[in-house]
Amino acid sequence: MKALRIRGYxxxxxxxxxxIPEIGPSEVLVRVTATSLNPLDVKMQLGYMDAFFPVSFPYILGTDLxxxxERTGSRATHWRSGDEVIARVDPGSGGALAxxxxxxSDYLVRAPSSISLTDAAGLATGAGTAWQALHEMADLRPGQTVLVHAGAGGVGSFAIQLARSAGARVIATASGAGLDMVRRLGADQVIDYRNENFAEKVSDVDVxxxxxxxxxxxxxxxxxxxxGRLLATASxxxxxxxxxxxxxxxxxxxSSDASRLAKIVKRVDEGALKILVDSQVPLAGAVKAFEHQGSGRAKGKIIVSI
Ligand SMILES: NC(=O)c1ccc[n+]([C@@H]2O[C@H](COP(=O)([O-])OP(=O)(O)OC[C@H]3O[C@@H](n4cnc5c(N)ncnc54)[C@H](OP(=O)(O)O)[C@@H]3O)[C@@H](O)[C@H]2O)c1
Structure with a gap:
């Protein structure tokens, strides 16, 4: 099989x-339709995450798929060959860009039925992180105000929608083409972070x-x-x-959590959560897409169709 690998940090x-890798009894072999990139993939490649997620080389990049x-292990009885699934594999294992x-098997979630399998690859880390932060850590309530920085990013684009669905008032920062995107995702107030100082425009925010x-x-x-509560994902x-x-x-x-991801899939199928797609490239374009992810300028998710 083709795979995107690194031989060292x-x-x-x-x-x-x-x-093609061999599966164990509780594992499943998935034929990958698409993988989405995350800044974490770039950090893994650079070796920045070695203390948290040590890897062995050669290492196949990619977590969200x-x-x-294709095949199920003897104890993975819940799944059948042909089932359409999404998952996030552990960063230390990687392997999704293949x-x-x-x-x-317990990492797998049935894919949404209302969107393409390719787009569904964009869900796991971005939406999972936004959900974990807003629902599990901040316990966001209707009527609260949330400031979402980088609203056009992989995490922020989901956070805006989840916060709106929770009944919160959403303020988002973005720039350029991202300004319109975050408005369309549901931000009530949009701040152009390159030309405006958010700290002068916002106060008394809950989250x-x-x-x-x-x-x-x-x-x-x-x-x-x-x-109030600040939730940080980058530093x-x-x-x-x-x-x-x-x-x-x-x-x-x-943290990967299949039950959380299943709730996210439900939201997608209810039409309440959309995936902002920055770009879609074939595996042959993955190296360039990787550079784009590393630039920090992506608007939504970069999808690599395998
Ligand atoms: N701790 C965790 O478990 C966890 C989980 C997920 C993500 N993360 C981390 O969270 C960070 C964000 O992830 P992501 O997937 O959302 O990244 P991303 O998709 O690469 O974010 C890119 C977006 O950030 C915007 N941006 C950059 N600087 C900005 C600023 N100063 N103010 C407002 N927007 C700005 C960019 O907008 P412009 O192009 O307009 O500048 C772009 O749309 C990364 O560092 C990632 O590693 C951590």
Whole structure:
């Protein structure tokens, strides 16, 4: 099979011919229809995540996938060959940027029926992280106000929609073409972060979702109400600053969770959650797509069709 592999940290990803992997009893072999990229894939390639997700080389990149079950292990009795599924494999295992991937059977979720399997590859990490942050950590309530930074990004584009569905008022930051995109996703107020200072335009926010870090995060503590909550996905929050502003600040460490992903699929099939697709490329274009993901300028999800 074809697979996008690296042979060491910081090595250029290369498409290579490799053997189709053998499954264990509780695993399933999925024929991959599409994979979506995440900034994590780039961080994995650079070796930045070695302390959290050590890998062995050669390493096949990719965690988020959609596809069709090819073969099931003897104990993976819940699934049948031909089932259409989505999943996120553990980053330490990787393997999704390939024609076939091994997935533990309890990681699999039935794919949405209302969208293409290719688009469904865009769901797992982006929507999963937004859901974990807003619903499981912030326990977002109707009437609350949420500031979503990077609203046109992979996490932010889902967070806007989930927050709106929860009955919250949504403020989103974006720039350029992203401004219209976040409006269409449901943001009530849009801030052009390149030309406006969000800290001067927003106050008394209940929840900030920060997928940026740095100066954006530093300025975000001050826009929260007393007792408000900052949730950071890119860099750990500053406990001292949080204390000084009387707010809570927590790092979101996204964990794969099939039951959460199933709730996300349900939302998609109800028409309440859409996938903002930045671009779709074939596996041959994955190296270039990888560079685009690394630029930090993606508008929504980059999908690689396998
Ligand atoms: N901790 C976890 O478990 C976890 C889970 C998921 C993601 N993450 C991390 O969260 C971060 C975001 O992930 P993602 O998938 O959303 O990334 P992404 O899709 O690459 O985000 C790109 C978007 O960020 C916007 N952006 C960049 N700088 C901005 C700024 N200063 N203000 C507002 N928007 C800005 C860009 O808009 P412009 O092009 O208009 O600048 C672009 O649309 C990454 O660092 C990722 O690794 C962590």
């Amino acid at each position: 910081n090595a250029a990803p290369v498409i290579e011919d490799v053997d 959609a596809g069709t079950i 024609e076939f991937v091994i997935v533990p 900030v979702l920060d997928p940026i870090g740095g100066e954006t995060q530093q300025a975000s503590y001050g826009v929260l109400r007393t007792g 750990p929050p500053d406990g001292a600053l949080a204390k000084a502003h009387n707010v809570t600040a927590t790092f979101v460490f996204h």
